[in-house]
Amino acid sequence: MKQKKEKRRSAVERRTSIMERLKKAADPIKGNDLADEMQVSRQVIVQDISLLKAEGKQIIATSQGYLLLQKAQSNTIKRIVACNHTISETEDELTRIVTCGVTVLNVTVEHPLYGEITRSLMIRNRSDVTKFVENLEKTGASLLSSLTDGVHLHELEADTSEKIEHAVHALKQAGYLL
Numbered sequence: 001m002k003q004k005k006e007k008r009r010s011a012v013e014r015r016t017s018i019m020e021r022l023k024k025a026a027d028p029i030k031g032n033d034l035a036d037e038m039q040v041s042r043q044v045i046v047q048d049i050s051l052l053k054a055e056g057k058q059i060i061a062t063s064q065g066y067l068l069l070q071k072a073q074s075n076t077i078k079r080i081v082a083c084n085h086t087i088s089e090t091e092d093e094l095t096r097i098v099t100c101g102v103t104v105l106n107v108t109v110e111h112p113l114y115g116e117i118t119r120s121l122m123i124r125n126r127s128d129v130t131k132f133v134e135n136l137e138k139t140g141a142s143l144l145s146s147l148t149d150g151v152h153l154h155e156l157e158a159d160t161s162e163k164i165e166h167a168v169h170a171l172k173q174a175g176y177l178l
Contacts, residue, residue, distance in 0.1 A: 014038050015048050019057065019068075028065035028122065060120040063132050067122055078105070078157045079164050081171060082178035084150045087143055090136070093176050094129040100167035101158055108153040109144045117144060121154075151178065 018034060031049075035042040049066060053059055058069035085093055097104050108118040123129055136143070145152040158164050171177050 011048070014040070014044075015052055018045070018048055019052065022059065022066060022068035025068070028062050028067040030065040034066070060122070062120050062122045063135055064122070064128065067120075076157050076159055077161045077164055078155060079168070080108075080153050080155050081168060082151070082153055083145075083171065083176045084152075084178050085145075085174075085176045086150060087146065089174075089176065090143065091129060091133045092174065093171065094123055094132065095126060096170040096174060096176075097154070097156065097167045098123060098125050098129060100170060101163045102167040103157045105155040105157050107144055108155070109148045109151070111147055117147075119144060 017038065021029060021034065021037070031042045031045045034045045038045065049059055049061070060067050060069055083093065094104060104121050104123040106118050106120050106122075108116055111117050121132070123132055135141075143152075156164055156167060158167070168177070
């Protein structure tokens, strides 16, 4: 019985450490990196993250790792854009957006059976685009937009409306806007 309490206590301490690490991180942290730091399996981290989410912690899983959502600054502008393009144009689409100083917060598709499916992206710069595309190629996974013949929404965020307008213009020029 005493051993179980010690395990629970160490699990609580581990989740506290995960939260502290996420609060300090400016960029997403990979589950494998957290597992190495905490000296546990990645599956234990996945379970810990699930428990933290169940407690109401605003943790999101992005393609680059886990990220703690901070309260949005009141001076950020958000806009949803509807796009349509091929998988091979994904890198160009994302690069056009981030080059304008705009973050791609997420992607949403309208599935005929499940309704709206939204996944967090948090792609802020060209490095994030490169990592996303490399991960796409490495895993051979399908994009959500493949479920809807390339049609999808992106929620964009920037510190000025001019940056958002510039990104929208860049998408329009490429023929990616619906």
